[in-house]
Amino acid sequence: MTFHRRGLLAGAAAGLAAAPLSRFAIAQPARDRVLRLVPQANLTSLDPIWTTANITRNHAYMIHDTLFGMDGQFSPQPQLAEGLVEEDDGRRVTVTLRDGPRFHDGEKVRAQDAVASLQRWMKRSPIGQKLATFVEELSAADDRRVVFRLKQRFPMLKAALAQVSNSPAFIIPERLAQTDAFTQIRDTTGCGPFRFKADEFNSGSMVVYERNADYSPTPVGRPSLTAGPKQVHFDRVEWHIITDASTAAAALQTGEIDWFEQPPPEIQMLLKRSRQLAIEEIDPLPLVGILRVNHLHAPFNDKKVRQALLPAVNQSDYMSAIVGPDPALYFDEVGVFTPGTPLANKAGLEPLMGPRSIDRAKALLKEAGYTDQPMRLIGPTDILAPAAMSQVGADMVRRLGMNADIVFGDWGTVVQRRTSREPVDKGGWSMLFTSFSSFDFVDPAAHFPLRGNGTAAWPGWPDIPKLEALRDRWFLAPDLAAQKTIAEEIQRVVMDEVPYIPVGAYKSMTAINRNLQGRVPGFAIMWNMRRA
Numbered sequence: 001m002t003f004h005r006r007g008l009l010a011g012a013a014a015g016l017a018a019a020p021l022s023r024f025a026i027a028q029p030a031r032d033r034v035l036r037l038v039p040q041a042n043l044t045s046l047d048p049i050w051t052t053a054n055i056t057r058n059h060a061y062m063i064h065d066t067l068f069g070m071d072g073q074f075s076p077q078p079q080l081a082e083g084l085v086e087e088d089d090g091r092r093v094t095v096t097l098r099d100g101p102r103f104h105d106g107e108k109v110r111a112q113d114a115v116a117s118l119q120r121w122m123k124r125s126p127i128g129q130k131l132a133t134f135v136e137e138l139s140a141a142d143d144r145r146v147v148f149r150l151k152q153r154f155p156m157l158k159a160a161l162a163q164v165s166n167s168p169a170f171i172i173p174e175r176l177a178q179t180d181a182f183t184q185i186r187d188t189t190g191c192g193p194f195r196f197k198a199d200e201f202n203s204g205s206m207v208v209y210e211r212n213a214d215y216s217p218t219p220v221g222r223p224s225l226t227a228g229p230k231q232v233h234f235d236r237v238e239w240h241i242i243t244d245a246s247t248a249a250a251a252l253q254t255g256e257i258d259w260f261e262q263p264p265p266e267i268q269m270l271l272k273r274s275r276q277l278a279i280e281e282i283d284p285l286p287l288v289g290i291l292r293v294n295h296l297h298a299p300f301n302d303k304k305v306r307q308a309l310l311p312a313v314n315q316s317d318y319m320s321a322i323v324g325p326d327p328a329l330y331f332d333e334v335g336v337f338t339p340g341t342p343l344a345n346k347a348g349l350e351p352l353m354g355p356r357s358i359d360r361a362k363a364l365l366k367e368a369g370y371t372d373q374p375m376r377l378i379g380p381t382d383i384l385a386p387a388a389m390s391q392v393g394a395d396m397v398r399r400l401g402m403n404a405d406i407v408f409g410d411w412g413t414v415v416q417r418r419t420s421r422e423p424v425d426k427g428g429w430s431m432l433f434t435s436f437s438s439f440d441f442v443d444p445a446a447h448f449p450l451r452g453n454g455t456a457a458w459p460g461w462p463d464i465p466k467l468e469a470l471r472d473r474w475f476l477a478p479d480l481a482a483q484k485t486i487a488e489e490i491q492r493v494v495m496d497e498v499p500y501i502p503v504g505a506y507k508s509m510t511a512i513n514r515n516l517q518g519r520v521p522g523f524a525i526m527w528n529m530r531r532a
Helices: 005-018 054-063 111-121 126-134 157-162 245-254 265-271 303-308 315-323 358-367 384-399 411-417 465-475 480-497
Strands: 034-038 068-070 076-078 081-087 092-097 135-140 145-150 194-196 206-211 236-240 277-281 287-293 374-380 403-409 431-436 500-506 509-513
Touching: 034 245, 054 194, 054 206, 068 157, 076 081, 076 157, 081 157, 092 111, 111 135, 111 145, 126 135, 126 157, 126 465, 245 265, 245 509, 265 277, 265 509, 287 315, 287 384, 303 358, 303 480, 315 384, 315 500, 374 384, 374 411, 384 403, 384 431, 403 411, 465 480
Parallel strands: 034 236, 374 403, 374 431
Antiparallel strands: 068 076, 081 092, 092 145, 135 145, 194 206, 206 236, 277 509, 287 431, 287 500
């Protein structure tokens, strides 16, 4: 099975080079004090607890802050917190807030705000949900001290509070944190380095932030991922939603924008010719792509039907559709955990390795009793990786002869629609593709698709008690060797039960003007960056 985007890339780049690119004109007030980005997708949801969309996570890091940040070595460091003290064999943990941070409305960040924020976060985040099972009581001793009373020591508490994965433990005002965790919050009051300009927000066109002059950065550490001081050197940041890659590339070349977060591979080939631009990895580690199926309804509520897909999945096809044909830019034979990290392994991956066969998959579908039941694949057209993977997936299900309804739309609509638990005939979905940042899949702690806790799980809602039991064991493993053994068992269960299918990993390349210095690797991080 081959997806033929590979052969189109060279021709597309040649065409772009031969023809003038579309122009994108914007005003240029106070040029040096404004940072302009074309982000990976349109921003439709403002609540990082309600959705796991990376664009919402990136937005949230602009305006919110956490008790602890995570550095590039995945070690938690203080942010809003001054420190953490354990007592009573780790069953009582006190986090003391720094005296200084304030919310955008001028109110002090209090322990009461942190307690309410963490209680809401624990209802949605995978590692938060796990922490909740250890918590006897979470309270505010006074305005600066958050106290955890635990049933037993939770060794990963600080790491949980620092997680960078989607749905981080952002601290918001108590009045907002009391909102149900399954209801979107629209109020963007935070305590982070930027303020959201609601009066200039135009979904599908423009997102604007201004420097928070009252922001209180941590005085300790060095900038690394979300850890260390967050120094802001721009008065204003603008996200310009430009869905046409040629137009975005033209704006970058003329200096009308500074940063094109996710240019497609054919555009990268063009931009590499400019001495003023750099094409570089946005994250030192690869992002992981997945095929997610809906476990609530036919046909993928049947494990044998899910397993039947495995021989048809060619990870190289999915990844080359995202980054082009250069094998140095992607990884195949990828399992549950991010390649290049300690828990990555090959256990149980045989169904995804070796020769690929549509015919074998068809035979397995027939053996599973698949008899032309309708299924629906939903996918976006306006965000690079999910769009490319969805096109390959659409080709795959058509070749399998499935009764497939292929529905493409904008990413915001897909993010909203994937929350529906309705069957296909009532507007639901059966299959989707997406990707996750490297730090999302480093271990089971914040790994959303790895949960098997039914309707409390990430969209797709698999109910796999064996997976949950192994995850529980992992949290209590005494050392890395034991964690690795459990990680292999987890991967074998994933390949048998198929909560999702790994479809490879890729290096996400970004295009940025060389006059910008100080970019913090990991994702589209705007603090500590300055213009040369």
